């Protein structure tokens with residue numbers, strides 16, 4: 269039996285959460301076009317007859333502007349310093365390796381697995397070129413392996429999974445065999461709501477909103493969407509509450525049939541100072 273932990277790090281929006289969901293074959297971590305989507309360490313578990321790999325999706329590294337931003341960066345690095353059995357550095361093959369990737373790579377072990385993600389946006393010759401460039405720019409990772417994948421299409425994920433299994437030490441399972449995540453159900457519901465808010469609002473104000481489940485009685489759920497400015501409340505509500513209605517319907521559909529979901533929008537000007545009250549960064 270092989271089992272262990274993998275820390276997955278990278279700049280924001282390179283596709284870490286999408287990759288974890290695809291590897292786990294279940295949506296455990298929410299995905300959005302906007303940056304700073306993941307707000308704590310989300311564990312997704314790959315189970316097999318003789319292996320268990322615990323993937324730790326982390327918040328993307330970025331230039332932080334507030335307390336939560338700083339703590340998101342710290343959280344990502346905690347996963348790396350916590351003696352994982354493998355570290356994956358996810359990069360965007362379409363955008364290429366930039367100074368942010370290099371800065372982060374310098375903090376990682378020499379045998380980091382470097383993922384060139386989003387290869388569905390590139391031709392084969394372009395992928396080869398990106399591989400060459402990445403291995404040159406990150407040559408200080410002297411024992412690194414470079415793997416092109418697409419979290420979206422699933423390209424090369426079987427090879428990546430096999431590589432991870434090979435890297436795991438001998439040991440017993442950490443979780444029951446059919447577990448795919450260790451997240452609390454209340455938090456999962458709040459995250460589904462947050463994902464739909466981000467989708468419907470697009471780039472309007474995603475950094476400054478939080479969601480939490482205040483009543484959990486399946487199939488009934490009551491969630492709050494918290495913003496930090498009075499002026500943001502009407503943005504979420506939309507004309508006659510139409511946007512909130514759209515968010516509610518989409519989230520209820522994602523949670524499952526028969527769901528009764530109630531949403532409330534609240535203003536809390538200081539919520540960014542205590543993100544842990546919403547389940548963010550509870551490590």
Ligand SMILES: Nc1nc2c(ncn2[C@@H]2O[C@H](COP(=O)(O)OP(=O)(O)OP(=O)(O)O)[C@@H](O)[C@H]2O)c(=O)[nH]1
Pocket residue numbers: 278279280281282283284285286287298299300301302303304305306307326327328329385386387388389417418419420421
């Ligand atoms: N074309 C393409 N797009 C992708 C792929 N993987 C992710 N994306 C898109 O990239 C955006 C960001 O994806 P996420 O998975 O949320 O990225 P992340 O690295 O977890 O972002 P943070 O949580 O903010 O650090 C979303 O719009 C995804 O749909 C991929 O393999 N190919």
Ligand SMILES: [Mg+2]
Pocket residue numbers: 284285286297298299305306325326327328
């Ligand atoms: Mg993410």
